[in-house]
Structure formats: C-alpha cells, structure tokens
Amino acid sequence: DSGVTQTPKHLITATGQRVTLRCSPRSGDLSVYWYQQSLDQGLQFLIQYYNGEERAKGNILERFSAQQFPDLHSELNLSSLELGDSALYFCASSVDPQAGGELFFGEGSRLTVL
Amino acid sequence: AQKVTQAQTEISVVEKEDVTLDCVYETRDTTYYLFWYKQPPSGELVFLIRRNSFDEQNEISGRYSWNFQKSTSSFNFTITASQVVDSAVYFCALSYKAAGNKLTFGGGTRVLVKP
Numbered sequence: 001d002s003g004v005t006q007t008p009k010h011l012i013t014a015t016g017q018r019v020t021l022r023c024s025p026r027s028g029d030l031s032v033y034w035y036q037q038s039l040d041q042g043l044q045f046l047i048q049y050y051n052g053e054e055r056a057k058g059n060i061l062e063r064f065s066a067q068q069f070p071d072l073h074s075e076l077n078l079s080s081l082e083l084g085d086s087a088l089y090f091c092a093s094s095v096d097p098q099a100g101g102e103l104f105f106g107e108g109s110r111l112t113v114l
Numbered sequence: 115a116q117k118v119t120q121a122q123t124e125i126s127v128v129e130k131e132d133v134t135l136d137c138v139y140e141t142r143d144t145t146y147y148l149f150w151y152k153q154p155p156s157g158e159l160v161f162l163i164r165r166n167s168f169d170e171q172n173e174i175s176g177r178y179s180w181n182f183q184k185s186t187s188s189f190n191f192t193i194t195a196s197q198v199v200d201s202a203v204y205f206c207a208l209s210y211k212a213a214g215n216k217l218t219f220g221g222g223t224r225v226l227v228k229p
Binding site: 004031033042043045048056058088090092094096100101102103104105106107108110 | 146149217
C-alpha cells in the first residue's frame with residue numbers, strides 16, 4: 001500500500017461526458033502528479049501541483065483540468081470525453097519536488113469511454 | 115530533451131532463469147535521478163529503486179540488482195533466478211531537479227516468467 005488513494009477505481013461513461021478523478025496523497029506529501037497510461041502512448045505525465053499551485057504541465061489536453069485543494073487532495077477533471085481518453089489515470093505524490101525522491105503511485109482510476 | 119528508451123518490449127523466460135532489462139537514457143542535466151518501477155498484472159506501480167547521477171555504485175537487493183553506467187547512459191536491471199511472481203511490466207524512469215521531479219518513463223518491458 002503506497003498510501004496514495006485514488007477514487008473511483010473504475011469508471012465507465014459515454015463520449016461527450018465529464019468525469020472527475022480524485023486523489024489523496026500520502027500523509028505529509030505536498031506534491032501531486034497526474035499520469036495517463038494508455039496502450040499506444042505509454043505513461044504520460046499530465047500535470048503536477050505543489051502545495052496548491054501548479055508546478056509543471058505535460059501533455060495535458062485543454063479538455064482536461066486539475067487542481068489541488070488546501071487539504072492537499074487533488075482532482076483531475078476530464079470533459080467532452082472521447083473514445084481515445086480511455087486509459088488508466090494515475091496519481092502520485094512526493095514530499096519535496098526538488099529532492100529527486102521517488103514518486104508513490106496510487107492504484108489508478110481506469111476510465112472507459114464508450 | 116529527456117528521454118528513456120527500453121528497447122525490449124517483451125521478454126519471456128522459464129522460472130529460475132536470469133533476466134536483464136535494458137534502460138538507456140538521455141539528458142543534458144548533470145543532476146538527475148533514475149528509477150525502476152514494477153507494474154504487476156493488478157495494475158499498480160510499485161517503486162523498486164532510485165539512483166542519483168553521482169552514485170554509480172551498483173546495488174543488489176535480494177534477487178534484484180542494478181547496474182548504472184554513466185559512460186553508456188544505461189541503468190540496467192537484472193532479476194536473478196526469476197520466479198512466476200516476477201511477471202510484470204517494468205518501467206525505467208528519469209527525473210531531474212529543474213523539472214520539479216516529474217518522471218519521464220520508458221515504454222516498459224513486459225516480463226513473462228513461465229513455470
């Protein structure tokens with residue numbers, strides 16, 4: 001158990017819909033990262049937050065947005081969903097983004113868009 | 115740009131055989147970190163090891179060992195006497211300070227250990 005909690009574990013929805021994925025980082029971790037794992041793109045970095053502020057952005061679509069709340073949990077919002085958005089979405093956390101430490105990953109949220 | 119290449123997409127071995135997973139990385143930074151993660155069939159990503167760019171000492175942990183060579187930009191991973199439970203996808207990853215610690219992953223190597 002990494003200590004990172006993601007909900008929901010599985011989600012099935014239709015094209016055009018909007019979903020929200022939630023992540024609670026490990027206790028004490030200030031930094032949260034979102035990754036997308038799809039068959040054709042592998043593990044892709046989406047976005048990083050540190051103590052409520054956006055720190056780095058990767059290949060995140062404009063239809064996607066995220067935020068980190070004062071209690072440090074984070075949400076990833078995916079809107080106008082397309083079939084290609086079907087993937088496993090991981091959240092990870094770390095203590096200090098400058099320290100080069102390992103990221104601890106949640107179990108992922110598997111999104112299926114029909 | 116930072117890049118991690120795992121040339122082997124899939125390796126199949128029989129139990130008790132050794133298996134070595136290759137990882138080659140590219141980065142212009144002098145301070146960087148290398149990682150290996152395991153993704154078993156259940157799907158979670160499990161941290162295995164972290165190495166910083168200034169520490170080329172090889173490491174052994176049980177049946178796992180890692181060989182870091184800056185001269186060839188490689189960070190290879192060997193599983194000795196493989197077991198069925200080692201069947202998983204293994205990812206090599208790179209991070210560097212300037213990027214706020216985000217990981218750049220290789221494409222992964224699927225290891226299948228047959229009994």
